[in-house]
Amino acid sequence: MSQVRQLHRRYQREFWPAIAAYVLIMFFLWPLLPQVQSRLLATVLALLPVVPVLFVVRAMVRLVQGSDELEQRIHLIGLAVATTVVSTFSLTGGFLAAAGIVKLDGAVLIWIWPALVVMYAVGRGWASRRYGGGGAVLCSDGAASHWRLLLIAGLLAAVAWLGRHRMRDYQLGMLCGIGAALAAWGLLLAILHWRRQRRGDHEAS
Incomplete structure (x- = not known):
């Protein structure tokens, strides 16, 4: 149990600073995009939020790799739930947009990754309770x-x-x-x- 706690604490130390960096970039740096004249600088600034996202993914991969087989199975179920739900909604939205029923622009793609994270948390929590766990996902x-x-x-x-x-x-x-x-x-x-x-x-x- 001590090793599990250490694993989750390391995950929290890696996860929350990356999330905080993502939020700070989105609120203080990304709004400066319309004022940037250089195309190269604008491209770098536009892609800057991807950097903390990669650190979040790294933290999640390290968490799964350090888990036992049961935990890895629970993570896999959570990922399967997230992929199924988000891809189904994306496909539905794509058909509605292609038919002209709803209007969607490229900015909607920004929400796919947060939606995956949220649905992964829901799916993993459900799987954890099903296997007798407490359902905690990012905090333990x-x-x-x-x-x-x-x-x-x-x-x-x-x-x-x-x-x-x-x-x-x-x-x-x-x-x-x-x-x-x-x-x-x-x-x-x-x-x-x-x-x-x-x-x-x-x-x-």
Whole structure:
């Protein structure tokens, strides 16, 4: 169990700084794109958010490689769920856009990777509970995990509120979307933690 905790703590140390870098790039550097005259510099700036994403992928790969066979199976199920759901929605949206029923531009591609991550978390949590685990995905520190997520969601909500008159619509929408997802995730982990505590208290009595 100690090795598992160390594995997840290393994952958190690698995951959250990369996510923070991604958010900072998207909110403070990416909006500068319209002001850049050099095509080369604009290309570098446009692709800059990919760098922290690669670090996130590296952290996830290291987590899976360090896990035992059961954990690797759970990760595989989560990935299968994410791939199936996101690809089905992408195909549906593509047909609707090709038929002219809905209008979609290339910017929608930005949301595919976050959608994969969210659906992977949902799928892995479901598989973990199915195999008798607690369903935790990115955090495994018990009570600390949901408080951490709720704190981050609260900070994002505060930033969105303070900067609502200065941010562009897509920036404000992204902040609110990320904050709402983290808040929902934190509440879900809090409910699961509370249920495990009640189950443990009931078995102890």
